[in-house]
Every structure is written in C-alpha cells, then in structure tokens.
Amino acid sequence: MVDDKLPQVGWCAGLASASVRIHSFDSMRWLKILGWTAWWGLGALARAEEEKPFLYSPVTEVPEWRLLESYQGTITRAQFEDRWRRIFDPSGVLVRYLNLNDEGVEVFRDTAKTQSLFHLRFAPGEGREEKALSATSWSSEKPLLGQVICLDPGHIGGDWADVEERTFRIGRDRPVVEGELNLKTCRLLEERLKQAGAQVVWTHQGFEPTTRLRPADLYPEAIQYMLQDVKSRRFPSYSANGLIRWNAELLFYRTAEIQARARKVNEELRPDLTLCLHYNAAPWGRPGRASLASANRVVLFAHGSYTADELAFDDQKFHLFQKLLENSNPQELEIGAAIGRQFREKWGVPPEDCGNSGYAHATGASPYLWYRNLIANRLFHGPVIFVEGPYMNDRTSYSWIQAGEYEGTRLIGGKMRENIFREYADRVADGVIGLFRERQKRSPAFTNYSP
Ligand SMILES: [Zn+2]
Numbered sequence: 282m283v284d285d286k287l288p289q290v291g292w293c294a295g296l297a298s299a300s301v302r303i304h305s306f307d308s309m310r311w312l313k314i315l316g317w318t319a320w321w322g323l324g325a326l327a328r329a330e331e332e333k334p335f336l337y338s339p340v341t342e343v344p345e346w347r348l349l350e351s352y353q354g355t356i357t358r359a360q361f362e363d364r365w366r367r368i369f370d371p372s373g374v375l376v377r378y379l380n381l382n383d384e385g386v387e388v389f390r391d392t393a394k395t396q397s398l399f400h401l402r403f404a405p406g407e408g409r410e411e412k413a414l415s416a417t418s419w420s421s422e423k424p425l426l427g428q429v430i431c432l433d434p435g436h437i438g439g440d441w442a443d444v445e446e447r448t449f450r451i452g453r454d455r456p457v458v459e460g461e462l463n464l465k466t467c468r469l470l471e472e473r474l475k476q477a478g479a480q481v482v483w484t485h486q487g488f489e490p491t492t493r494l495r496p497a498d499l500y501p502e503a504i505q506y507m508l509q510d511v512k513s514r515r516f517p518s519y520s521a522n523g524l525i526r527w528n529a530e531l532l533f534y535r536t537a538e539i540q541a542r543a544r545k546v547n548e549e550l551r552p553d554l555t556l557c558l559h560y561n562a563a564p565w566g567r568p569g570r571a572s573l574a575s576a577n578r579v580v581l582f583a584h585g586s587y588t589a590d591e592l593a594f595d596d597q598k599f600h601l602f603q604k605l606l607e608n609s610n611p612q613e614l615e616i617g618a619a620i621g622r623q624f625r626e627k628w629g630v631p632p633e634d635c636g637n638s639g640y641a642h643a644t645g646a647s648p649y650l651w652y653r654n655l656i657a658n659r660l661f662h663g664p665v666i667f668v669e670g671p672y673m674n675d676r677t678s679y680s681w682i683q684a685g686e687y688e689g690t691r692l693i694g695g696k697m698r699e700n701i702f703r704e705y706a707d708r709v710a711d712g713v714i715g716l717f718r719e720r721q722k723r724s725p726a727f728t729n730y731s732p
Contacts, residue, residue: 282435282447282459282561282669340502340536344599345397352606357382358403364605368652374592375601388598398595399602416721423478423677424717429554430479432462432471433542433657435559437534439488444496445534449562449571450672454683457673460488462560465686465702466670470558473710477717482550492541497528499537502642503528515627536656543660554616554664556709557657561633561669576673579624580633580666583613584659585652586642600659612664614646619719620668620712623647627708633669669707 356364358381366373380394385403390396404591418426438460442448450456464486471481485491503525519527544557563574584604591597606608624630632649635641641651658665671678677694681701690697698704 282559285493287561289718297659302549303721307322309642311470340499340506340540342530342540344596346599349399349401349567349599350607354404356387356404356606357406361386361401361403361605364608364610365655368610368612369587369601369605369657370592372519372589372638374589375587375598376446378592378598379718388602390595390598398458398598400723401602401606406583406601411527416717416724418478418717419721420478421718421721423476424714424721425474428479428480428554428717429550430474430713431482431484431546431550431661433484433554433557434467434486435557436460437456437490437538438464441488441490441534444516444530451571451573451679455685459560459562459671459673462673462682462702463558466560466705467558469702470704470710473706474713476708477714482543482552482556484550488539489535490538491545492533494533494537496533496539499529499532500525502532506532517537526732532645533701539656540660546661552663554612554666554713554714555657557665557667558709559667559669560671560673561662562673563675571674573674573676574672575676575681577678578633578674579621579628579630579671580635580649581617581621581650582653582655582658582669583610583617583644583646583650584665585610586646587654588640591654597654597659604659607662609664613666614644614650616664616713616716617644617650617666618647619716620666620709621647623708623715624649626685628704630671636676669711671701 293626352623365375369375375388377392380389380396383403385401387400388398390398416424417428418424420426436445436447436459438445438447438458442458444681445460447459448456466481474481498514507524507528528730546552561578561580563576567617587597589600592601621632625632632647633651635651635653641653644650645653653667655667656666671681673679673682678701681693681698684691684700686700686702690699692698699707
C-alpha cells in the first residue's frame with residue numbers, strides 16, 4: 282500500500298477509508314492546544330508559521346533548479362505542452378505559475394508571477410528525438426542483459442511495522458506484515474530477473490530503515506508540518522503530544538525514509554528501471570479488530586497527476602519539470618502495461634478504478650496503469666513502476682498468504698496455485714521479461730543478427 286499524500290490517512294490507492302479514526306481540527310483549537318503546552322517558544326512559532334507561506338513539502342531538500350540547465354533547448358513547445366497536460370497536470374493548474382510563449386516557458390513560485398524559479402528555452406522545430414525503446418540485448422535467453430533493475434520493497438517492516446501501520450492480525454493467525462510480504466516477493470523477483478540477465482540492485486533488503494533519522498529527530502519538523510496546513514488536514518484523535526509523535530513518525534517512515542532511498546537510487550545505484558512492490562488492502566476496520574473482505578483489485582502507478590495543492594510547493598514544481606524533461610514516461614507506460622497484461626491473463630483480477638480519487642488519472646496505456654504523484658516515483662530518477670498487488674485482507678488472498686511459502690501447488694480459492702510470493706513475482710517478471718523479448722523482435726538490429 283502507498284499513501285504518501287501526506288495529508289491523508291488510509292490505505293494505498295486512498296480509495297479505502299482510513300484505518301485510524303480521524304476527524305478534523307479547526308486551526309484555532311490547534312493554536313490553543315499548542316499554546317497550552319509548557320513549551321514557551323511554541324506558541325510564537327505557531328503564529329509565525331501560520332502567516333508564512335510554506336514553499337516546500339515537509340522535510341524536503343531545497344530544489345536545485347540549475348540541475349535542469351542541461352535540458353535547455355532540448356524539447357519543443359509542442360512536446361512540453363503535450364507532456365505537461367497529458368501526464369502531469371490534466372486540469373492545467375500549473376498555468377497559474379507559468380509564462381509560456383514560443384521561445385520558452387518561465388515557472389514562478391507565486392500565482393502573481395513575481396518570483397521566477399526557472400526559465401526553459403524551447404528547441405526550434407522538431408526538437409531532440411524521443412528516446413527509442415529498442416532492445417539492448419540480443420540474447421534470447423537473457424533479454425535483460427545490460428539492464429540494471431532496482432527493487433524497492435515497500436515499507437520497512439520488522440520492528441517498524443506497527444509504527445508504519447502496515448500490519449494486522451486476525452485471531453491467532455500469523456500476523457500479516459506488509460513490509461515482509463513485499464521483501465519475500467522481491468527476493469523471488471530478483472531470481473527471475475537475474476536469470477534473464479539483469480543486474481539487480483536494492484533500495485533496502487532487511488527490516489532496517491535506510492534513513493539515519495528516527496522519529497525523535499523529527500519533532501520540530503512535525504510541529505511545523507502540523508501547522509503548515511492546519512485548516513485542511515485531518516488528524517487522528519490523539520492528545521497534542523501524541524499527535525506530534527504521530528506526525529514525527531509519519532515524516533520518518535514516509536518522507537525521510539523514501540528521501541534516503543531516493544539518494545541511494547539517484548547517486549549510487551542509477552538503475553535503468555525501478556520496481557516498487559506493495560501488497561494492497563481493503564479497509565480492515567480498527568486496529569486490533571481487523572476483518573476480511575471479498576474484494577481484490579490490482580493497480581499500477583506511473584508518475585504524473587499532480588494536484589493543485591501540490592503544485593503550490595516549489596519542490597513539487599521542480600520535480601514536475603525534472604520528470605517532464607527526463608521523459609521516462611514512454612518507458613513507464615510500456616512496462617506498466619506489460620505487467621498489467623500479466624495480471625489480467627494469469628490472475629484475472631480486475632483493475633482498481635482510481636477515476637474519482639482526485640489524485641490519479643488514467644494513462645490510457647492499460648486499465649491497470651494510472652498516473653499518480655508519489656514520493657518515490659517523484660524523487661527516484663528514471664522510470665519507476667509502482668505495483669500494488671493483491672489485497673492482503675481479501676478472503677482468498679488472506680488464506681494464500683497464511684499458507685506461506687510452500688513448494689509446488691495447492692488448492693487456494695478453488696484453483697491450484699503456487700505460493701502467493703512466487704506467483705506475484707512471476708506476474709511482474711513475466712511482464713518485464715516479455716516486454717524486452719518483444720523489443721528484440723521489433724528491433725531491426727535483432728532480426729538482421731545471425732550468430
Ligand atoms: Zn504498501
């Protein structure tokens with residue numbers, strides 16, 4: 282599950298309602314609570330923060346616009362407008378921050394367009410050719426030869442599973458811990474990708490955080506973050522202190538952790554493709570009283586679909602430009618559609634409908650593949666596909682998970698099946714490997730090749 286829209290609480294596609302009881306706080310009540318704390322400086326900070334426009338997402342790095350200078354003159358106005366509207370901003374909200382003409386586009390911090398952030402000069406005429414999606418390996422045994430594929434098993438798991446709110450238990454059954462399911466599946470996926478010739482790298486492999494920060498390090502940011510958007514945010518009904526801790530934990534396992542993984546991906550691993558793997562869930566009621574549902578869907582995410590709220594932030598504008606210019610989109614669409622096809626053909630599980638979510642829109646490449654702006658697919662460079670696999674609390678999937686990593690096949694939900702980790706890994710692996718085989722067939726270099 283992913284729910285990295287910070288103001289939300291709830292499961293993955295956010296279509297599910299919250300697993301924690303939540304209600305709205307009005308801002309005056311908030312400031313009163315903070316005023317009551319014995320922390321003298323806090324009240325003053327609260328008032329100052331409320332008046333100051335917040336330019337960055339919480340705990341984020343200040344964007345380095347000069348890093349985009351190498352893209353000057355690389356795309357035409359038509360290419361810019363096509364990608365902007367089709368992928369990142371279908372409702373056109375960004376136009377409030379842009380001055381656009383045939384020569385280039387200037388992006389501003391504010392809607393009054395007084396503070397310029399970056400000016401992109403367009404290429405005259407046709408611009409640089411779109412990246413060709415051709416085969417890089419001619420080996421039919423090893424179609425992924427030369428590809429570096431990064432696996433990002435969702436969440437941390439282990440001792441952090443409770444803090445992450447990514448675990449549940451029914452009666453005396455084995456607890457279901459999403460971080461552990463993701464890791465098991467990724468280990469089997471690694472075997473398949475390696476057999477097909479890929480070099481496989483990982484954002485993390487154990488149950489330890491990648492970030493060196495811990496929730497206790499993030500209390501000041503948590504307070505600032507709570508005050509940033511106090512009117513519209515919804516919080517769990519905790520005491521003020523509990524709420525600060527809850528926000529610090531959120532900033533730890535979601536923001537700081539994924540930022541640390543992004544630094545590793547972008548600075549050390551530099552993969553050709555990143556696969557973020559998750560198991561999903563339908564709402565399971567209150568913690569400690571989890572219940573099963575009869576619902577199963579699969580959804581994949583490509584990067585895009587920024588909301589109006591997100592586009593108010595400088596760092597979000599920066600990443601939109603970075604991703605638009607990097608142009609990983611054609612790869613994401615091809616790979617996502619290929620994996621989606623496997624889920625339809627082998628499992629027959631219907632796709633999630635994120636159409637009314639308010640933060641995702643259809644890619645058109647596959648009914649399983651939606652555009653969504655998540656911390657990981659925004660910060661990781663290169664193509665990123667998010668796979669939200671089976672619902673852990675769907676009756677059939679739940680008994681499949683409880684059956685563990687058995688050998689051979691067993692009767693699960695009326696069908697003979699291999700263990701769930703193996704089958705999930707195979708759906709993803711078959712999608713990726715099958716696509717690279719197809720590319721070999723399409724490539725003229727391949728058909729002319731005689732050993
Ligand atoms: Zn997840």
